[in-house]
Amino acid sequence: MLTCFAPDLQPTLATYTLSEEESKHAVRVLRLRPDAPVVLVxxxxxxxxxxxxxxxxKRCTLTITGRETIAPRPTYTHVAVAPTKNLDRMEWLVEKxxxxxxxxLSFLRCARSERRDLKLERLEKIAVSALKQxxxxxxxxxxxxxxxDKFLASLDPATTFIAHLEAGERTALAQVIGAAPRCCVLIGPEGDFSPSEIELALGRGVRPVTLGSSRLRTETAALAAVFTAQVVRELKS
Structure with missing residues (x-):
C-alpha cells in the first residue's frame, strides 16, 4: 500500500489533498485510481x-477513514557528524x-572537515522518502x-560521547549506551577530530568511545553509532 507524506495532517480533517509531488507520484507514476487505499504519515x-x-x-484528494497516534520511542538517539566531501555518502547516511x-542528526564543521557548507533540502527529501519506505x-x-565548538557548548556532557581515533582510553559504545536513554554521539571527518577538538570535548566531560577495531569511514561510523544505540537498547528493554 502506498504511503504518502502529509506534514500538515490535522486531527479533525475528513479529507486531505496531497502535495503536487505526492499527487504526481500516486497518480502518474503508480497510476492509482479512485478508491485505491493509501496510508498518510x-x-x-x-x-x-x-x-x-x-x-x-496535481491535487490528489483523499478521504480519511481512520487514524492513530504512534507513541515515540522511549529513547532518543542523536548523532552529530562532519559531512563528507562527497555528498552522496551523506545522502546514504540519512536514508539508512x-x-x-x-x-x-546534526552536521559539524570541524578543523579537518572536507565540506564547509551544506544544503539540507535534498537531505530532507531523502529523509521523508526513507520515513515512508x-x-x-x-x-x-x-x-x-x-x-x-559552538555545537559542543549546547550539549549535556553526561549524555554525550565522542568517537575518535587518537590514543587513549576509550570504552566500547555498546557498553555505555544502554544506560543513557538520551544520547548524542559525535563522529568526526575522514581525518578524525583534531587533538584540540578532542581535548575540548573531554575537558567538558564528554566520554570517549570506540565503535570497534576497524577504521570506519565517516558515514559508516555514524550509522554504526545509530545501529548500536538501537540494538543495545532493544536488548535491554
Missing part, C-alpha cells in the same frame, strides 16, 4: 488510512539512519551545519 506520530477520492495528478531509527512514524530533526 505526518512525521509527528500520526498515521492515517485513506482512499483516493479524486485522482487529480532514518530506516534504522534516529531522532536527530520504512514505516516510521517520526521524521528525524536535521540540523544545519554548525561549528564544532
Amino acid at each position: 505526518d512525521g509527528h506520530g500520526t498515521v492515517a488510512t485513506a482512499f483516493i477520492a479524486d485522482d487529480n495528478p 539512519a532514518v530506516e534504522v531509527g534516529i531522532e536527530r 520504512s514505516g516510521q512514524a517520526y521524521l528525524p530533526q536535521l540540523d544545519e551545519l554548525i561549528d564544532f
Whole structure:
C-alpha cells in the first residue's frame, strides 16, 4: 500500500489533498485510481488510512477513514557528524539512519572537515522518502551545519560521547549506551577530530568511545553509532 507524506495532517480533517509531488507520484507514476487505499504519515506520530477520492495528478484528494497516534520511542538517539566531501555518502547516511531509527542528526564543521557548507533540502527529501519506505512514524530533526565548538557548548556532557581515533582510553559504545536513554554521539571527518577538538570535548566531560577495531569511514561510523544505540537498547528493554 502506498504511503504518502502529509506534514500538515490535522486531527479533525475528513479529507486531505496531497502535495503536487505526492499527487504526481500516486497518480502518474503508480497510476492509482479512485478508491485505491493509501496510508498518510505526518512525521509527528500520526498515521492515517485513506482512499483516493479524486485522482487529480496535481491535487490528489483523499478521504480519511481512520487514524492513530504512534507513541515515540522511549529513547532518543542523536548523532552529530562532519559531512563528507562527497555528498552522496551523506545522502546514504540519512536514508539508512532514518530506516534504522534516529531522532536527530546534526552536521559539524570541524578543523579537518572536507565540506564547509551544506544544503539540507535534498537531505530532507531523502529523509521523508526513507520515513515512508520504512514505516516510521517520526521524521528525524536535521540540523544545519554548525561549528564544532559552538555545537559542543549546547550539549549535556553526561549524555554525550565522542568517537575518535587518537590514543587513549576509550570504552566500547555498546557498553555505555544502554544506560543513557538520551544520547548524542559525535563522529568526526575522514581525518578524525583534531587533538584540540578532542581535548575540548573531554575537558567538558564528554566520554570517549570506540565503535570497534576497524577504521570506519565517516558515514559508516555514524550509522554504526545509530545501529548500536538501537540494538543495545532493544536488548535491554
